[in-house]
Amino acid sequence: MQLARVIGTVVSTVKNDSLEGRKLLVVQSLDKDLRPQGKPLVAIDAIGAGTGELVFWCRGKEASFPFKREDTPTDCTIIAIVDSDAHVTTGVFRK
DSSP, X not given: OEEEEEEEEEOOXXXXXXXXXXXXXXXXXXXXXXXXXXXOEEEEESSOOOTTOEEEEEEGGGGGTTSOTTTOOXXXXXXXXXXXXXXXXXXXXXX
């Protein structure tokens, strides 16, 4: 799992049939201080996230777990919404 901010949406007129009705979002990975790192990615939204929200995402075979794995071709999926930036920035969960 990695931390990211949703920075936009994707509109696709042609896509795999199994992605029909699924929302695609652009996410920017963040470091522990919520600073952008790396390039933005397109992720399938499994939970109903929106632009501006802080989220957790995963890659690899785990990205297909929220869906029928054989039917959903994904390598990046949003799997959780973080309630508040303070959960990350205050150090409550840091060691």
